[in-house]
Amino acid sequence: MKKTVFLGALAIAGVTGTMAAAQTLEDVTSRGALNCGISTGLVGFASQDANGEWQGFDVAVCRAVAAAVLGDPSAVDFTPTTNQVRFEVLNSGEIDMLARNTTWTFSRDVDLKLEFTGINYYDGQGFMVPAALGVSSAKELDGATVCIQAGTTTELNLADFFRINNMSYQPVPISTASEAQQQYLAGSCDVYTTDASGLAATRAAFEDPAGHIILPEIISKEPLGPLVRHGDNEWGDVVRWTLNALIAAEELGVTSANIEELSAGTDNPEINRLLGSEGNLGEMLGLSADWAKNAIAAGGNYGEIFERHIGQNTPIGLARGLNAQWTEGGLLYAPPFR
Incomplete structure (x- = not known):
């Protein structure tokens, strides 16, 4: 190997x-x-x-x-x-x-x-939230804490999306996908945002994938x-x-x-x-x-x-x-x- x-x-x-x-x-x-x-x-x-x-x-x-x-x-x-x-x-x-x-x-x-x-x-950037949060759209995330990987296009897209929709948020910077998973599951953030494919991959590793929802909005182009x-x-x-x-x-x-x-x-x-x-x-x-x-x-x-x-x-x-x-x-x- x-x-x-x-x-x-x-x-x-x-x-x-x-x-x-x-x-x-x-x-x-x-x-x-x-x-x-x-x-x-x-x-x-x-x-x-x-x-x-x-x-x-x-x-x-x-x-x-x-x-x-x-x-x-x-x-x-x-x-x-x-x-x-x-x-x-x-x-x-x-x-x-x-x-x-x-x-x-x-x-x-x-x-x-x-x-x-x-x-x-x-791909395109999306949002994942716990089903218990009771949110069905990214436009309902005003004031949310958001786990976001620093140094990525998602960081900039997130700022643009909240600004355009006149909403505020509190970023929770993370470095890796595994850290994002840990922080999100620990409740350190209400929302995790990254490429939709990455959200699907992260959710698949959860003990209870059905307890988490990928919201319908795709806010960017991510080739x-x-x-x-x-x-x-x-x-x-x-x-x-x-x-x-x-x-x-x-x-x-x-x-x-x-x-x-x-x-x-x-x-x-x-x-x-x-x-x-x-x-x-x-x-x-x-x-x-x-x-x-x-x-x-x-x-x-x-x-x-x-x-x-x-x-x-x-x-x-x-x-x-x-x-x-x-x-x-x-x-x-x-x-x-x-």
């Missing part, structure tokens, strides 16, 4: 993004392992099982990238990071990529010099996705097209069950290019011809990953919604593999 490195609330002193030279692919290959930043623990997205192995929707993205580059989905060293230090840890070069329910925003892309490589979950450092376009392409491969595989009907058969060649040229039996897409990325095949085989296509970790038949219970394929009324859409 690969090691797990925990980084706390303070960034490593004296390191800057200038250390991130345009050679990450070479570094990962020579190291023989991918350094991937994830959440400190969010059920369904990134959490450890009884054996200490990391599992989840975001973890699966890391494993797919490791499989694409190294041919081994287990060749990952996971670094759990808090909201406060995740970007510093990435820009310092401590990790190669971040796959940690992180919202793509203008300032993070442009000012913080980060490069989002796509969207793997379309979540993996990110890398600016200035390393070759590596950005690897992560971007690995995510696209998972999405395209679902659209094209490529699954973990039939991938071996389809990789021998089909009548569909795009499937052939994706799986490496035709064309030279792998060579263009600096990877083997079967890079996408390896990425998809690691955990299945996007739909398989979604259903296994956070879908309606899991304790998280999320419907596909906006995260359905574009052919099914959702927003998922991979550029052509040609």
Whole structure:
């Protein structure tokens, strides 16, 4: 089992993004392992099982990238990071990529010099309250105490929502999802706000999930996705097209069950290019011809990953919604593999 490195609330002193030279692919290959930043623990997205192995929707993205580059989905060293230090840890070069329910925003892309490589979950900020509070709308929360993770877009969205609706609130700052759960259940706050997917994941871990309500209001757009450092376009392409491969595989009907058969060649040229039996897409990325095949085989296509970790038949219970394929009324859409 690969090691797990925990980084706390303070960034490593004296390191800057200038250390991130345009050679990450070479570094990962020579190291023989991918350094991937994830959440400190969010059920369904990134959490450890009884054996200490990391599992989840975001973890699966890391494993797919490791499989694409190294041919081994287990060749990952996971670094759990808090909201406060995740970007510093990435820009310092401590990790190669971040796959940690992180919202793509203008300032993070442009000012913080980060490069989002796509969207793997379309989300929005919501509110959770105890059923006993007797609240059915977020517009009834005037004067409430609210648990909020500092250093997130949710902190700013919360202030905007209460200001627009001429309401007051008392923030209760927390650092991690586990701390939010503890404070909320202890009654330190009336409300917990974060991405709706995070609320569903948190509630699923409660002893009495039915005793808590996720209110109907969604107050923001939260496009979540993996990110890398600016200035390393070759590596950005690897992560971007690995995510696209998972999405395209679902659209094209490529699954973990039939991938071996389809990789021998089909009548569909795009499937052939994706799986490496035709064309030279792998060579263009600096990877083997079967890079996408390896990425998809690691955990299945996007739909398989979604259903296994956070879908309606899991304790998280999320419907596909906006995260359905574009052919099914959702927003998922991979550029052509040609």
